[in-house]
Amino acid sequence: GIDISKLRAETGYVTLDRGFKNTGATTSAITYLDGEKGVLRYRGYAIEELASKSSFVEVIYLLIYGHLPSHDELETFRWTVRRHTLVHEDMKKFFDGFPSKSHPMGQLSALVGALSAFYPESLNPNATDEEENLTIIKMLAKMPTIVSWIYKKSLGHPIVYPSNNLDYVTNFINMTFGQRTEDIDINPVAVSAMNTLLILHADHEQNCSTSTVRIVGSSNANLFASISAGISALWGPLHGGANQAVIEMLEKIKDDGGDCDKWINKAKDKNDPFRLMGFGHRVYKNFDPRAKIIKKACDEVLDKLGIDDPVLEIAKKLEAAALNDQYFVDRKLYPNVDFYSGIIYRALGFPTEMFTVLFALGRLPGWIAQWKEMRTNKEPIGRPRQIYTGETERSYVDISNR
Ligand code: ACO
Secondary structure, three states: OOHHHHHHHHHOOOOOOOHOOOOOOOOOOOOOOOOOOOOEEOEEEHHHHHHHHOOHHHHHHHHHOOOOOOOOHHEEEHHHOOOOOOOOHHHHHHOOOOOOOOHHHHHHHHHHHHHHHOOOHHHHHOOOHHHHHHHHHHHHHHHHHHHHHHHHHHHOOOOOOOOOOOHHHHHHHHHHHHHOOOOOOOHHHHHHHHHHHHHHOOOOOOHHHHHHHHHHHHOOOOHHHHHHHHHHHHHHHOOHHHHHHHHHHHHHHHHHOOOHHHHHHHOOHHHHOOOOOEEEOOOOOOOHHHHHHHHHHHHHHHHOOOOOOHHHHHHHHHHHHHOOOHHHHOOOEEEEEEHHHHHHHHHOOOOOOHHHHHHHHHHHHHHHHHHHHHOOOOOOOOOOOOOOOOOOHHHHHHOOOO
């Protein structure tokens, strides 16, 4: 019912693209994505190759600094990060104030935002490259420690301090599932699965949370505040929160007798708000290449851990039913990265509410790389326009006459 020509006459020419479906917000040299062909590359390297040959810490370096590190560069980077894994002790007082049942994502965004209060040198928008890099290192180093605090709190267990002898992912697994800083019993299957999952989540160009990080950072807000905003954007069930929603959906289908066709029909019904969680993507109109890798990893991890999860069977049945259904075929709806990731997280022992936090841990280097690129390119403040559709002009009426 909107009269576009009248609006143009009143507001001038403004591009209207709700949800930015076809509007480029920036140029970027970080991640290449071809949604039609199902291609994803970080800095030119195929996701399939990185997932099978690289480590998460190497991918962090690649995304942020633009090239695969030499042996020496990687060692220096590892040691620099390890020196900053401790989180200011006073942050614990703040952390202790959260109710034990509060959602991990709410805790995470608050704790990351609070880092700016404990490390105020991060506030300087005119920091030198070296100072800016130190803030980046601190963000990377403290995130796994904070995530493990949140997990331990959910169990009511004491936290485990970081170890300088363990690499990034092993240290995280130890702080999360271990009992002491130098635990000897770290499960290599868990470390390898986490490396794969974190690599697959590390960047995905201008998605909702990354665009949030860039737009917040474009006002010269500090890195911690920008990442905290990205975490909030990721929380929503239409974005990263989908990994939690998928498991909850699969559980519901299982408890309901496992009739996948019934749930497929529910997802197709336009009068029903239910959507098949973990299906569909704004950009991929072919298989999400990350979902292919995760599906395979899921079978392998469950096999190695000797876990038989009935929810995996439901997921496979649901996927097969959807891929054979004209509704999903016509709309090019395929499983996305979230469809199988939760089953792996669950097999590793993570509670459902932690899934999106793990996504955030993986996406962190992407957010940082995008924030850094935006600053390096001296991008202007992000400030979209609108097309005004409200009242044009009205005279104020005194309250006694209303
Ligand atoms: N189940 C049922 N129908 C769907 C689904 C779904 N999961 N996804 C899209 N559709 C339908 C829509 O109803 C619409 O149908 P219509 O043309 O008949 O109206 C059509 O497919 C296009 O969908 P849009 O919502 O317009 O697509 P958009 O690009 O805006 O949304 C999104 C993409 C949000 C991912 C959507 O597919 C969705 O809600 N999926 C479920 C949630 C999810 O898995 N999110 C994770 C995304 S990946 C990530 O963030 C890591």
